[in-house]
Amino acid sequence: MSDALTTGDEIRIEPVSDKRGRAAFVDCGRAFSDRLPNFVPQIRSEQIELVDPAKNPFFGHARVQLFIARRAGQPAGRISAHIDELALAMPADQGFGPGTGFFGYFDAEDEDVARALLATAEAWLVAQGMRRAVGPISLSIWEEPGLLVSGQCHPPMIMMGHHPAHYAGWIEAAGYTRAKTLYTYDLDITHTFNPLIQRIIKSGQRNERINLRRVDKGRWDDEVAIILAILNDAWSDNWGFVPFSPAEVAYAGKKLRPIIHEELNMIAEVDGRPVAFMLTFPDVNDALAKIRGKLFPFGWITMLRWLRHPRGAGMRVPLMGVLKELHNSRMASQLAFMMIEEIRLQATGKFQSTRGELGWVLEDNQGMVAIADTIASKVNREYAIYQRTLG
Missing domain, CATH: 3.40.630.30 (Gcn5-related N-acetyltransferase (GNAT))
Structure with missing residues (x-):
């Protein structure tokens, strides 16, 4: 220096x-x-x-x-x-x-x-x-x-x-x-959603045009490309949006793969075309807290076991998106509720999780704020981004 x-x-x-x-x-x-x-x-x-x-x-x-x-x-x-x-x-x-x-x-x-x-x-x-x-x-x-x-x-x-x-x-x-301002929302995932949401979900399940599928780690690179294509479209009008570069897509895919469990990550298709996704990550901080962030000499054993089956871990939904052409449509919220419910069932069933976190969410993202409110989640953290004119 x-x-x-x-x-x-x-x-x-x-x-x-x-x-x-x-x-x-x-x-x-x-x-x-x-x-x-x-x-x-x-x-x-x-x-x-x-x-x-x-x-x-x-x-x-x-x-x-x-x-x-x-x-x-x-x-x-x-x-x-x-x-x-x-x-x-x-x-x-x-x-x-x-x-x-x-x-x-x-x-x-x-x-x-x-x-x-x-x-x-x-x-x-x-x-x-x-x-x-x-x-x-x-x-x-x-x-x-x-x-x-x-x-x-x-x-x-x-x-x-x-x-x-x-x-x-x-x-x-x-x-x-x-x-x-950015918010994260805390959600008790042990409770079923209210009857209105359940009706919306069941209606979607009866719709033959809609297919919900798990992310396939066997063709991970292809799945990452699908997800990032939807993300770059869905978020393109949002405040602060910056597109992922091809190199960042490859890097993100490689870094995220170890914490991806297929049951917790969904792609929604309409008429056979991917139009929405939801990613859910088990909270690796649960394991990092136990090993104090140190893999050696023995922390890697704890981490490896946790990665294989993060039993009881909190679940974070950092990213979800629906193609812009469906924004402000009934189907957009229906797909979101369907994915949330399917992932909730997997998280509580296979992984014995009790809580989830959505976000971050922009304070003025009315669609996401409405979804968070409808499923009875509560703001648990607030982040501020500041600005100043220079010169």
């Missing part, structure tokens, strides 16, 4: 430029996370991989600079500044677009460090020609978007961030305003 920037009498901001620096960046974040009640340690090597340009295909369409703050030589915080070329190409009215850069991986010892880190990230973005900063998003919108502002009282589920509540005040004090 070189070209350190000194801000104030004690705080020194160092840009990360090599393998050793990336490891230090990850370790800094892990040290902050270890202080938080209910945090679940993640696997260090996987965290390092996410910030490695040689391994994470996000870097194939992004410029990224990582920074570590030090005080008296000791790590005092960290931040990323990054520009996603695919996000720059999106329409401005969808949240990103030309001139929009990002910050992420935000941790700080106190407000002075927070302000110095944000100012450093902003200066880097301005030097790159950006006029607006949005964050925290670490690194992709599809990875860990938003700052946890409500819901610290329970552990996060798989692929969701966990942050202390006071970070929000520091970011807002630096001139940021909330651009969007």
Whole structure:
């Protein structure tokens, strides 16, 4: 690391430029996370991989600079500044677009460090020609978007961030305003749904045009391509949407395969054509909490057993989608309820699960909010994405 920037009498901001620096960046974040009640340690090597340009295909369409703050030589915080070329190409009215850069991986010892880190990230973005900063998003919108502002009282589920509540005040004090709120919804899956939903489901089951099928891991690459094609269409008008690149599709498929159980992941077909999907992941944080995020020397045994049969695990639905041509139609909600019910039965039956989590869901995604409300789920976490004009 070189070209350190000194801000104030004690705080020194160092840009990360090599393998050793990336490891230090990850370790800094892990040290902050270890202080938080209910945090679940993640696997260090996987965290390092996410910030490695040689391994994470996000870097194939992004410029990224990582920074570590030090005080008296000791790590005092960290931040990323990054520009996603695919996000720059999106329409401005969808949240990103030309001139929009990002910050992420935000941790700080106190407000002075927070302000110095944000100012450093902003200066880097301005030097790159950006006029607006949005964050925290670490690194992709599809990875860990938003700052946890409500819901610290329970552990996060798989692929969701966990942050202390006071970070929000520091970011807002630096001139940021909330651009969007994301929700996750908690659901007791041991109860059947209300009679109206049951009638909608049964009506769909009688419809010969509709076929619900499990994802087939025997032809996993083909299934991933189907799911991502539906996702890129279904979400294309959503705030913050950025399409997956082909390299990211392949990468996501490889990373997700070990936690995929066919019974928990569905593709819906109408007249033989895939039109909707729902992915459900057993909450690997259940196992990671037991091994404290360490595979060695013996944690891998616990992890392997859990992956084979995650008995009693919480279930998270991170992604679902219906082709745009069916949006706002009765069939769209019918397909959603049918998939939710089938997965609920499998989760409670085969895996003895008792709770599920939907999300994240955009605050103004009326269709998904309505579905979440109809099945009697409750908001259990709130994430904020902030923005600030630069210059």
